[in-house]
Amino acid sequence: MKVISLINQKGGVAKTTTAYALADGLSRRNRKVLVIDFDPQGSLTNALGLEDENVDDPQSLRFLELEKGMRAVPLNLTHNLAVITSDAGLERANDMLLTRIGRERYLRRAIEKLPDCIYDYVIIDSNPSLSVCTLNVIAASDEILIPFKPEFGSFKGIDLLLENVDAVRSIAPKKIGILGFVVTMADARRASTLQAVELMEERAEEIGSRVFKRHIRLAVAAADAPSYGKSIHDYAPNSNVAKDYEALCDEILAAVEA
Template identity: 35%
Template sequence: MGRVSTTPNTSTAQAAADLGPTGRPRTTFPVPPKLSSHGPARIISLCNQKGGVGKTTTSINLGASLAEYGRRVLAVDFDPQGALSAGLGARTHDVPTIYDLLIGEVKDPRQAIQSTRVEGLDVIPANIDLSAAEVHLVNEVAREQILARVLRKVSADYDVILIDCQPSLGILTVNALTAAHGVLIPLECEFFALRGVALLVETIDKVRDRLNEDIELDGILATMYDSRTLHSREVLERVVDAFGDSVLETVISRTVKFPDASVAASPINQFAPTHPAAEAYRQLARELISRGAAA
């Protein structure tokens, strides 16, 4: 009986190496050309009713990466916890915030916009006052469209507006979906995070039917991926099976550099510009631009 060769087939090994974490062939997304003019903005809501899946981390680092490619970006903190504001070093007290704009206390959004240490990236901050907005908006006429009216006033000044949503499907999130052209769903590669995606997609469909017929699903972004664990790989495989091409090729791996950058109030591409995590968010920016989901 002849010996069975244990040497891996070279072509098979090469084919496996050419596949990304999502199981699809790796794509090289080109560096986008500089823009000759700016605006009107494409508004993207970063949504997931589960907390801790990377919405704020993605809002900060996607915004900084788009700015690095010459886009003018406005990040809107739409979470009462104010993590986006803190992560970009924005002031949140004794200054106009998104809450003041929602309730009409401040009429001009430009009064609430703060520049950040990233050239081309601005922010509208939030603080705990925003938690009272849902109660305040209950009796407002067309309450689901208030954020859209606010952002319409500054849309011409930016190429992309990113809305960092709170982890819920309440009136604030519905406002963000009504204002948006597209939705980006960060999804932690963990089983319990997977369970809520279908409910979120159903909510997006309802908003499309009733409030915003133009809204699109820009993509599902796998975050906190750990290629060393079978669990991460299985969850990502199930997401791709369920949502197909809606799953972005870019995958954000778990790393301690993200919390370190947050403590420094700095995006990863400034805190650790050569780290693979910084390149992952640059790739995400290029992928969204290639898909037409960003300017």
């Protein structure tokens, strides 16, 4: 089982969109996938078309509270895809964990308590912040994917994020890799896009990581799919953005299963 998380404390960089597209792509490639929505905004839960069922049932919070014996059971969506949903209840997690010993290890522990061998991949969508919750996501990860919009100002937060990853690494019992950076909402007509990608490639190389070759293009289909509760692949299979995510998914699989 490999845990891959999508992290960037900046909002609106396509963490949720990429988490869904990747989970969907991996499940169609016959991998067993669990997605964990770890954002109190519950955008991934909503994009999966699940909003109303779970409003009073913050699964992701219960998932952390193992000691209370309230195990959250992943909801099976298809043969290969299951989800731990989220809602505003997860807001309480930060306060709850803040004063605890080993506070950054709760999510990892909860994942390790999952029945063995059921999932090939656990994909975690995280919230746009650098909080105890984010530290939990970092510590739970075998690999981290960082989606970013190639524009001025996108780099500011990334160094801070990398510092946090290093801090967690220094106390983590296992390897936490930065699998790579994903260029999202790319507009190739803009010179600033290419410039930003080049800068990011340099930065990635410095830390022994990579920028994935396939960029996800800016496209309305990506913005529309969530309101239909469909993956981008089901909503608009022939769109550029669906094709980009397919190619990215293959690239990620090649990197992670190499």
